[in-house]
Amino acid sequence: MTSTTTAADTAANTATHSAGSKGAGTIAEVNGLQMYYELHGEGSPVVLLHGGLGSGEMFGPVLTLLAEQHRVVLVDLQGHGRTADIDRPLDLHAMADDVAALIDHLGIVGADVVGYSLGGGVALQTAVRHPEKFGRLVMASANINSRAIYPEMREQQRQVSSAALPFMKDTPMFELYQRVAPRPEDFGRLLDKVGEAMLPEFDFTEQVRGLQVPTLVVCADADMAPPSHYVEVFTLLDGGQRDGGWMGEGRPSGGHALAILPGLTHYSLCSSPLFAAATLAFLGDDREPGQPG
Template identity: 75%
Template sequence: MTDSTAAGSGQYAEVNGINLYYETHGSGHPMILLHGGLGSGEMFGPILPTLADHHQVITADLQGHGRTADIDRPLDIRLMGDDIAALIDHLGLRKPDVVGYSLGGGVALQVAIKHPEKVGRLVTASAHVSRDAIYPEILQQQGQVSAAAAEFMKDTPMYELYQRVAPRPEDFPKLLDKIGEAMAKDFDFSEEVRGLRMPTLVVAADADMAPPSHYVKVFELLDGGLRDGGWQGEARPKGGHALAILPGLTHYDIFLSPLFAAVTLAFLDQKS
């Protein structure tokens, strides 16, 4: 790595065919924390101290993001889920909690679906489980993401971050092409969600990329929102699942919010 400013305080793990960058903060029961698209673990900076006061927090830069260089394969949340599962093994972690936002929420979900024995508790924030849940105007915007958009993004925080930390800053247009291709593919993981057995918290902003009703439907797949919970909580969802719609937030600021940190910690620290 030639640019000294690109060197973070973390380490690299050769796992699943990718050289994955990660950082470790704090102590306690481990939490894997996964960032959104065109971001990196750095994006959690404002809430990281709060989370690290309670847990050992491991942030990982996903394929082609942050300090993790891209490799010759599509950007697919299922493959990135395998990367994180391999990182869990590499670090010798026993059932860490896995928390993800947006793209990272989709990856966290795939870790839980494909490698359930490796996950303690799961938190997915602002992560829709089917493509058709997204507002039509957002799908239209996503259809315009490609290398051709790189020039127009030069004043954005995402571009600044990538230029500052990426091992190959010149790869930014390629990353946009890959993200555009990934977002164009249809998907629906509803049935896989229905099969989740680890306690799962579904989080969204009240003005997110998909309507609140979508996240309520995800909660229903997990046996939630179907009946009164009972005086002692005895009729709450059988798997210990929960739902949080956070007020006054959007898809683009929820990951910075103390509310997100608070509900995440409250859920992860339940003893049941």
């Protein structure tokens, strides 16, 4: 699994958690899952995927800014937020298939998908497995190689389990889950599943190299992995290979882009207006790759 939320994740975003999600929440039956989603705004469709141990609420003002220009489908992934867990591991591929099934359920064609942390990993796998359903992909604070994550963070990830439940009860993640989850008593089960999902080493280099949709790689300048990791991801997408040229003719051939956002961390990026601005600029860029703005 890509970098997902640790015990510290979302804590910096406490102030951005609303007292309750606004918008018409709905349940869709997909792949045996009662998946919760909300629809916000009008315009071209954007599917927005949250980080681990969170829910769509963690985007705070980013949701509002995106919804000013797009029809945002705000999703709670398996076992998170208002989507109850089922008897299935937390697996990026399965969750990607859930997102694809929801897109089909809604009859959306050419959706852009924006994912943060765990949601970024799910978005990546959705683009890999179901490229025909996609317009563009935004992959934020999502690591494609476990070796890139700082060692102390990997150690923290290994400690995520229900044994940590007593220490989690004063955190925003626990408060959110208790407030919105269909079965609030399942938080320890979620911790176990998230912890198990983060244990294996992973490397999605070849999946990234084969991406068929224009992709924006986003990170904080103080993220869970060094900025060089996200530059390497951009390099896999033909980025950073040459001068961009006066007319943009030297930009990556697939329409890919990179944004390293200043003054942010892995935990503050998802609610930052800088993230919204970079995302909106990329999604609103209708140029053919290599054409001038």
